[in-house]
Amino acid sequence: MAYDEDLAQQMRDDLGPLPGLSETKMFGGICFMLNGNMTCGVHKNGLMYRVGKPAHEEALALPGTKPMDFTGRPMRAFVDLPADCAEDDATREKLTQMAVAFAGSLPGK
Numbered sequence: 001m002a003y004d005e006d007l008a009q010q011m012r013d014d015l016g017p018l019p020g021l022s023e024t025k026m027f028g029g030i031c032f033m034l035n036g037n038m039t040c041g042v043h044k045n046g047l048m049y050r051v052g053k054p055a056h057e058e059a060l061a062l063p064g065t066k067p068m069d070f071t072g073r074p075m076r077a078f079v080d081l082p083a084d085c086a087e088d089d090a091t092r093e094k095l096t097q098m099a100v101a102f103a104g105s106l107p108g109k
Contacts, residue, residue, distance in 0.1 A: 003029035003042040007086060011042055014096045020108070027070065036109030040099045043070075046083040049095040052102035053077050059098055062091045077102075 008030050015021060020035040031041035040049045048068050051059040053076050059065055064085025068078035079095065086092060 003044055004083060007047060007083060008042045010086065010092070011040060011047060011096075014092055015040075015100070018100065034100060034103040035106075037103040037106045039103040040096065045080075047081040047086055047092070047095075048078055049081065049099040050078050050102060051095065051098040052105075055098050055102065059095060062094055063088055064091060065095070 011032065015032060018034060021039075022033045022036075024031050024033060026038075026041065027043055029041055029043035032039050038050050040047065042048075049059065056076055056079070059079040060067065062079075065079045065081055067074035067076075068080045069075070081091065081095060
């Protein structure tokens with residue numbers, strides 16, 4: 001199953017017109033890169049955000065979030081927001097802010 005294009009458009013809208021933002025196909029979905037650094041994306045089951053290890057626990061405290069787990073081993077710098085929880089604008093907004101802040105703190109590639 002491919003990723004949900006409506007969720008991808010919602011993520012584009014959430015991100016807005018950021019300088020240095022690009023899209024690339026990755027992990028069977030779409031990934032948004034900020035200055036070449038993975039920021040967030042859409043996969044077949046929902047949304048994922050790269051919030052960084054320092055903000056990981058804060059992100060997991062938001063409604064509907066869970067650890068990102070593609071391979072059976074949780075990824076500590078990422079959180080998952082399942083598609084059925086993606087309607088919460090406040091959660092998406094906070095996760096987007098966290099992901100953009102983290103990616104923006106990294107050197108460009």
